[in-house]
Amino acid sequence: MEFDLNNVIDIAEQTFEKLDYNFSRIDENELAVSLSSNYNLSVLLKPEYDILHFSNDLDLICPDDRLAVIEDSIIKANERIWLGHFDLISVDNRLVYSLSFPFAHSFLFDQDSFESLIDIICEESDRFYHYFKMLLSDKQIPNFSISSLFQEAVGEA
Secondary structure (H helix, E strand, O other): OOOOOHHHHHHHHHHHHHOOOEEEEEEOOEEEEEOOOOOEEEEEEEOOOOEEEEEEEEEEEOOHHHHHHHHHHHHHHHOOOOOOEEEEEOOOOEEEEEEEEEOHHHOOOOHHHHHHHHHHHHHHHHHHHHHHHHHHOOOOOOHHHHHHHOOOOOOOO
16 A cells, blocks of 8 residues: 555644644645744655654744853753754754654554644653753853753652
């Protein structure tokens, strides 16, 4: 059975309609979605490479004088996530969270799986958004404050 990769974008579009997100179809292989006032998601299918790519723009731009701090913080954040990664787009020093699925035809994408992916993207972005925002400020932040952001509090009282 041959899988129609273009249908993946159709399913994503139906999911965003169901979730009542504002979105636009850029072309047959791309959607632009406003997830919140801070997050703008791009869903891009590259059929020639069989890849489905999500890129969540965090609406945070790093000034040149904070690049070293942010690059280090991205490394620390990426060590603590299971799926995807944070990155700094060098053209304009914009922070993004990215998640890609190679061999997209091998996965069964339906509305439930897209909803789960959106949850993961939002959860990981939310988990580190304020950390990055704090580091972009000119305020001096003690090292213990930064390390405390990475402590998992699940199951602790």
